[in-house]
Amino acid sequence: MELPESIRGFIAERISRYPNKKALLIPALMECQKLFGQVTPEAAQAVASELDLPFAEVQSVISFYTMLNRRPTGEFLIAMCGTWNCEHGGTAALIEHFTKKYGVEPGEVTKDGKFTLLRVECLADCHNAPSSQFYHRGEDFKAYWVNNLTVELFDQVLDEVAAGGPAALRERLVRIEDKANPPDDRRWIWLVTTNSQYPAWVEQAGGEYIVHDAYGRLGDLKQENPQLFAEIQAALKG
Amino acid sequence: MAKGNPILQNGVISEWITPVTTLNNELGIRSLADYKAKARYIPEGSPGGYRSAEKVYKDIDAETIIEQVKAAGIRGKGGAGFPAGLKWSFVPKNHPGPKYLAINADEGEPGTFKDRFILEDCPHRLIEGAMIACKAFGAHDAFCYIRGEFYDAIAILDRAVKEAYAAGILGDKPFGVDYPMHFTVHTGAGAYICGEETSMLSSIMGERGHPRMKPPFPAVEGLWRKPTIINNVETIATVPAVFDAGPDWFTRRGTEKSPGIKLVSVSGCVRNPGWWEVEYGVPISTIIDELAGGLKPGRKLKAVIPGGSSCPLLQPAFADTPFDYESVMKAGSMLGSAAMIVLDDTVDIVKVMHNFSHFYAHESCGKCTPCREGTRWMLMIHERILAGGGSPADLELLKDIVNGIEAKSFCPLGDAAAWPVKSAVNRYAEDYERYFKAAQAEIESTGNPLAEAG
Numbered sequence: 001m002e003l004p005e006s007i008r009g010f011i012a013e014r015i016s017r018y019p020n021k022k023a024l025l026i027p028a029l030m031e032c033q034k035l036f037g038q039v040t041p042e043a044a045q046a047v048a049s050e051l052d053l054p055f056a057e058v059q060s061v062i063s064f065y066t067m068l069n070r071r072p073t074g075e076f077l078i079a080m081c082g083t084w085n086c087e088h089g090g091t092a093a094l095i096e097h098f099t100k101k102y103g104v105e106p107g108e109v110t111k112d113g114k115f116t117l118l119r120v121e122c123l124a125d126c127h128n129a130p131s132s133q134f135y136h137r138g139e140d141f142k143a144y145w146v147n148n149l150t151v152e153l154f155d156q157v158l159d160e161v162a163a164g165g166p167a168a169l170r171e172r173l174v175r176i177e178d179k180a181n182p183p184d185d186r187r188w189i190w191l192v193t194t195n196s197q198y199p200a201w202v203e204q205a206g207g208e209y210i211v212h213d214a215y216g217r218l219g220d221l222k223q224e225n226p227q228l229f230a231e232i233q234a235a236l237k238g
Numbered sequence: 239m240a241k242g243n244p245i246l247q248n249g250v251i252s253e254w255i256t257p258v259t260t261l262n263n264e265l266g267i268r269s270l271a272d273y274k275a276k277a278r279y280i281p282e283g284s285p286g287g288y289r290s291a292e293k294v295y296k297d298i299d300a301e302t303i304i305e306q307v308k309a310a311g312i313r314g315k316g317g318a319g320f321p322a323g324l325k326w327s328f329v330p331k332n333h334p335g336p337k338y339l340a341i342n343a344d345e346g347e348p349g350t351f352k353d354r355f356i357l358e359d360c361p362h363r364l365i366e367g368a369m370i371a372c373k374a375f376g377a378h379d380a381f382c383y384i385r386g387e388f389y390d391a392i393a394i395l396d397r398a399v400k401e402a403y404a405a406g407i408l409g410d411k412p413f414g415v416d417y418p419m420h421f422t423v424h425t426g427a428g429a430y431i432c433g434e435e436t437s438m439l440s441s442i443m444g445e446r447g448h449p450r451m452k453p454p455f456p457a458v459e460g461l462w463r464k465p466t467i468i469n470n471v472e473t474i475a476t477v478p479a480v481f482d483a484g485p486d487w488f489t490r491r492g493t494e495k496s497p498g499i500k501l502v503s504v505s506g507c508v509r510n511p512g513w514w515e516v517e518y519g520v521p522i523s524t525i526i527d528e529l530a531g532g533l534k535p536g537r538k539l540k541a542v543i544p545g546g547s548s549c550p551l552l553q554p555a556f557a558d559t560p561f562d563y564e565s566v567m568k569a570g571s572m573l574g575s576a577a578m579i580v581l582d583d584t585v586d587i588v589k590v591m592h593n594f595s596h597f598y599a600h601e602s603c604g605k606c607t608p609c610r611e612g613t614r615w616m617l618m619i620h621e622r623i624l625a626g627g628g629s630p631a632d633l634e635l636l637k638d639i640v641n642g643i644e645a646k647s648f649c650p651l652g653d654a655a656a657w658p659v660k661s662a663v664n665r666y667a668e669d670y671e672r673y674f675k676a677a678q679a680e681i682e683s684t685g686n687p688l689a690e691a692g
Contacts, residue, residue, distance in 0.1 A: 025444035067428030180531030
């Protein structure tokens with residue numbers, strides 16, 4: 001096969017920064033992974049030709065790096081962290097739920113072709129354990145954090161993503177916790193979402209709760225994700 | 239995105255903790271416009287991103303840069319704590335060919351999530367630090383090796399680099415000075431070993447991530463056999479503040495041998511896990527109780543891993559140890575990447591060690607025998623113990639395996655795998671013995687099948 005135009009462009013844009021073409025091997029293979037959800041032997045051959053490398057050398061590199069898949073994956077690849085913080089938070093139950101729900105083992109594609117779950121090592125998201133990333137392959141590749149998971153929430157996300165595609169991977173409210181050692185008299189909380197945790201304080205005005213984020217990022221989110229704010233209002237009222 | 243620091247808006251909550259420090263001022267500052275308008279190198283400084291780099295490029299020579307960074311006592315923040323200025327001075331002077339800076343953003347150590355925040359929330363600070371570092375030892379190219387899983391961080395830093403090129407900050411004439419400077423974001427593909435410096439170089443050159451023999455050290459022969467300096471993201475991001483606040487600002491903070499500040503990431507059994515920037519020398523218990531919200535009600539501290547999964551476990555008696563390289567070392571562990579994992583009394587140390595052994599067995603690159611075989615054996619023994627097949631002899635066996643890996647592996651991954659297990663079998667033997675007793679009771683209750691057969 002021919003190497004897709006987007007990957008040729010990716011290589012052409014960067015090649016002047018390196019003394020040889022080989023340096024771009026891993027980034028180029030990662031572009032294949034993003035596009036196809038795997039690195040097929042055909043894609044590996046195309047990368048080898050583009051970078052003037054022996055096919056065997058490219059294959060040896062692919063076999064070393066765990067993010068380069070040599071088997072087909074689903075439309076969404078779920079990287080489920082299983083290192084200690086996440087395991088302690090319940091990764092095993094999440095993986096068990098997935099395998100029961102779809103009748104497939106980690107690494108296999110679900111029958112509808114939507115998901116492949118892989119248990120991976122530390123994703124550097126330990127404060128949001130248990131944590132995972134959803135990768136949606138294709139030209140418009142995107143990675144989404146889906147963390148602070150519970151089995152119920154994971155199940156809900158899987159169903160909504162299967163029905164609604166990548167748009168369903170919006171940031172969701174997981175829980176609201178009172179902050180330990182509040183710095184002053186105001187009501188300090190942790191807003192725990194599927195993407196992060198926000199230290200914030202809450203002000204009540206009329207029937208509405210105004211959430212003041214410690215670094216103002218929720219302000220942007222309010223435009224992008226009004227559902228999240230509806231969830232926060234509902235949770236604070238409840 | 240990463241969690242912010244609630245104390246930054248609320249003043250001092252402990253005399254030990256710097257209320258507002260260099261990086262916290264830049265939360266969420268991703269665009270060049272914001273970096274110029276809002277970012278401050280230190281809390282009391284005035285806005286103006288890239289002011290330090292401009293000053294350095296226009297007025298300060300290479301030797302003075304290194305002197306200033308040495309004077310500020312900036313130590314490598316990726317794990318080893320090697321002084322940054324000293325490292326830069328190892329690059330051969332008047333070397334004819336190109337030299338490189340390789341920034342290590344392969345943040346893979348379990349428990350560590352501090353570099354991700356710098357990449358995502360203040361990417362321009364990293365670019366600025368790289369420019370200053372490159373000028374210090376005469377490099378014109380910086381490569382930032384980011385682990386493949388950090389798709390967000392890669393996209394954010396890529397965009398920041400493009401902005402910097404468009405503004406003439408990177409490129410052939412930064413700030414109109416004839417010193418070409420290029421910055422390239424390079425992605426990894428999911429290998430912990432590539433956080434080891436020579437493996438990272440192999441990976442940037444398009445090879446399997448195997449470590450290489452030292453010497454020659456990378457400062458002499460690194461990327462493409464040219465002198466290469468490897469620094470952690472946080473180290474590089476700390477540099478610009480030195481040229482705004484002056485070295486004194488750093489030496490006034492922290493301890494004598496570990497001056498300045500450090501990002502710590504706290505995870506595990508605490509109420510509010512997250513990251514904070516603290517002065518070196520803050521007691522470990524202060525970080526746990528005042529920043530991370532303490533343990534859950536009714537729980538007791540069982541162990542602290544001060545610097546990520548590769549550091550030995552510390553018992554509760556050491557909870558008041560000052561958090562600096564020397565004190566943590568004296569207490570019997572390492573500061574490492576300052577990724578504090580807190581374990582309470584509900585945690586089973588055998589299960590923790592099983593998980594860590596799984597991690598290292600998975601991530602061992604396979605180049606040398608002690609690490610490749612030893613990590614797998616540690617995993618299999620822990621699996622057997624958890625499955626009810628352990629016996630007291632396993633403690634000696636684990637010690638023997640640890641002894642076979644430690645200091646005998648090709649690169650530090652072997653040590654990283656061995657040290658936590660070594661500390662667990664020595665300091666938490668009672669957790670293992672509980673399994674051995676249960677296994678013995680199981681045998682006694684079912685009788686001896688051989689005796690019955692006779």
